Amino acid sequence: MSDKPIINLDRVTKVYGKGDVAITAVKDLTLQIKAGEVVTVMGPSGSGKSTLLNLLGAMDSPTSGIIEVDGRDIGHLPERKLASFRRFSVGFVFQNFYLIPNLDVIDNVIAPVIPYRGRTIDNRVRALQLLKSVGLEDRAYSRVRELSGGQSQRVAIARALINDPKVILADEPTGNLDSENGKAIIDLLMSFTGQGKTVVIVTHDPRIGLAVREYPRGCNIWMQDGVLSDRPTYDQYCWAE
Numbered sequence: 643m644s645d646k647p648i649i650n651l652d653r654v655t656k657v658y659g660k661g662d663v664a665i666t667a668v669k670d671l672t673l674q675i676k677a678g679e680v681v682t683v684m685g686p687s688g689s690g691k692s693t694l695l696n697l698l699g700a701m702d703s704p705t706s707g708i709i710e711v712d713g714r715d716i717g718h719l720p721e722r723k724l725a726s727f728r729r730f731s732v733g734f735v736f737q738n739f740y741l742i743p744n745l746d747v748i749d750n751v752i753a754p755v756i757p758y759r760g761r762t763i764d765n766r767v768r769a770l771q772l773l774k775s776v777g778l779e780d781r782a783y784s785r786v787r788e789l790s791g792g793q794s795q796r797v798a799i800a801r802a803l804i805n806d807p808k809v810i811l812a813d814e815p816t817g818n819l820d821s822e823n824g825k826a827i828i829d830l831l832m833s834f835t836g837q838g839k840t841v842v843i844v845t846h847d848p849r850i851g852l853a854v855r856e857y858p859r860g861c862n863i864w865m866q867d868g869v870l871s872d873r874p875t876y877d878q879y880c881w882a883e
């Protein structure tokens with residue numbers, strides 16, 4: 643597994659709005675995350691966690707600074723290349739799952755590739771493999787509205803993996819789950835580091851922070867007011883080199 647940073651932020655700032663109403667959501671933030679690491683981002687509401695995740699996934703662009711993910715300077719890519727980056731380099735998992743309720747599970751998993759690859763046999767085979775890896779192969783042809791919260795999040799994770807991204811970005815992925823299902827989802831997300839994927843999880847749950855910290859190559863970072871907070875530091879809570 644490579645130790646080179648797959649995520650590299652150099653003095654990144656994100657300001658929303660202008661003048662009197664401007665809000666600096668992320669402030670002069672410098673951070674590196676290596677390939678194969680799993681990182682939690684914790685901190686109070688409004689501290690910039692989701693903004694950071696959206697910047698990493700090129701869902702938003704920095705006001706200043708450099709963001710490199712998977713070898714690309716995503717702050718300065720033309721829109722066409724950004725779309726390709728979002729599609730192939732990162733997979734998103736959200737608190738509310740964002741599944742399409744009237745589609746089967748398998749069609750939700752292949753939804754990201756339908757616009758450019760269509761409903762090919764290959765896609766369906768890959769989707770079934772992914773559903774198997776999240777423990778849901780027997781629900782491939784269920785409607786998603788028939789699933790529990792934990793099952794829905796598993797489908798969302800399979801969907802995030804359909805393009806085999808190197809980086810998985812999860813914003814409060816357990817926020818709508820009970821603690822048992824939440825733990826299972828975190829275990830699943832952490833397991834992808836075994837395939838060399840890098841996982842960034844925003845969470846309010848200190849138990850998740852603890853579980854990640856104890857995982858090989860797991861670490862916690864904290865944010866406050868748009869910056870990495872001093873206590874505890876990144877170094878203190880990363881896996882031992």
Ligand SMILES: Nc1ncnc2c1ncn2[C@@H]1O[C@H](COP(=O)(O)OP(=O)(O)OP(=O)(O)O)[C@@H](O)[C@H]1O
Pocket residue numbers: 658659665666667685686687688689690691692693694
């Ligand atoms: N699109 C936006 N337009 C204007 N302000 C925004 C926007 N997105 C976020 N902000 C502001 O930026 C700051 C950071 O927000 P962010 O959503 O990143 O916080 P968070 O740490 O994810 O909070 P939470 O734990 O509540 O999800 C907040 O003050 C928020 O109001």
Ligand SMILES: [Mg+2]
Pocket residue numbers: 691692693813
């Ligand atoms: Mg948030």
